[in-house]
Amino acid sequence: MPAVDRQLVVFDFDWSMADQDTDRWVFEVNAPNIRRWMEDTERSGSMQFTDMVAKALREAHAQGVTRQQLEDALRITPFHPAMVRGITDLKAAGKTTFFCLSNANAVYISVILKEKGLTAMFDEIVTNPAEWDPSGLLVVRRRVDPSGPQHSCQVGCSANMCKGATGEELEAFYKRHQPAYDRVIYVGDGSNDFCPALRLRTQDILLCRSFGGLHKRIAREGGLKCTVKYWTGAWEVEEIFKAL
Ligand SMILES: [Mg+2]
Numbered sequence: 560m561p562a563v564d565r566q567l568v569v570f571d572f573d574w575s576m577a578d579q580d581t582d583r584w585v586f587e588v589n590a591p592n593i594r595r596w597m598e599d600t601e602r603s604g605s606m607q608f609t610d611m612v613a614k615a616l617r618e619a620h621a622q623g624v625t626r627q628q629l630e631d632a633l634r635i636t637p638f639h640p641a642m643v644r645g646i647t648d649l650k651a652a653g654k655t656t657f658f659c660l661s662n663a664n665a666v667y668i669s670v671i672l673k674e675k676g677l678t679a680m681f682d683e684i685v686t687n688p689a690e691w692d693p694s695g696l697l698v699v700r701r702r703v704d705p706s707g708p709q710h711s712c713q714v715g716c717s718a719n720m721c722k723g724a725t726g727e728e729l730e731a732f733y734k735r736h737q738p739a740y741d742r743v744i745y746v747g748d749g750s751n752d753f754c755p756a757l758r759l760r761t762q763d764i765l766l767c768r769s770f771g772g773l774h775k776r777i778a779r780e781g782g783l784k785c786t787v788k789y790w791t792g793a794w795e796v797e798e799i800f801k802a803l
């Protein structure tokens with residue numbers, strides 16, 4: 560194997576870096592009735608996911624759920640200590656850039672990374688924009704504004720963001736960070752991680768969490784050029800990182 564001087568690790572967030580789905584978790588902690596509404600709404604397919612999360616946050620605000628309560632829930636989001644160690648040790652070894660590419664939102668990710676002491680590890684975070692308004696409402700918007708031009712992804716990414724090529728998130732990151740990385744490691748679990756996984760090259764590695772939407776799409780659709788390693792617990796990701 561040729562020497563690797565420039566390595567990139569791309570992290571999905573929910574169920575990949577974190578051991579939970581933050582969009583659902585904050586309501587499981589603070590407003591189970593809204594969590595139920597999300598479940599039913601998602602099953603009905605009547606609303607785009609990011610729009611649904613934004614609406615759920617407005618409803619929680621109307622029910623009296625505070626910024627403090629949401630941030631407290633984020634800080635106790637299940638997050639494996641081996642994941643913290645794995646990222647910290649690989650960063651300390653040098654040569655590796657970390658990029659977080661997520662369908663959650665900027666506030667959820669920044670609160671949790673800060674809590675875990677990982678903020679400085681990440682060069683970039685690309686996700687849905689979010690900010691607190693003065694009343695304590697968390698306002699979340701789609702990464703791809705619904706009133707502007709839409710991405711043209713045919714691989715099945717959600718309207719708010721294509722993580723792969725046609726919506727340009729991974730490709731655009733490569734363009735911002737020339738020259739090309741010697742090796743890219745992508746950590747993901749969901750069906751929307753399939754599009755960027757298709758872009759990985761033969762020398763790249765996909766760390767696919769077992770039994771999620773990504774695993775199912777690989778089994779059904781195939782077409783990947785990279786090496787695929789399956790994992791279930793973050794201790795295995797730490798082990799793989801150590802061996803890189
Ligand atoms: Mg995920």
Ligand SMILES: [Zn+2]
Pocket residue numbers: 712713714715716720721722723724725726754755
């Ligand atoms: Zn896509």
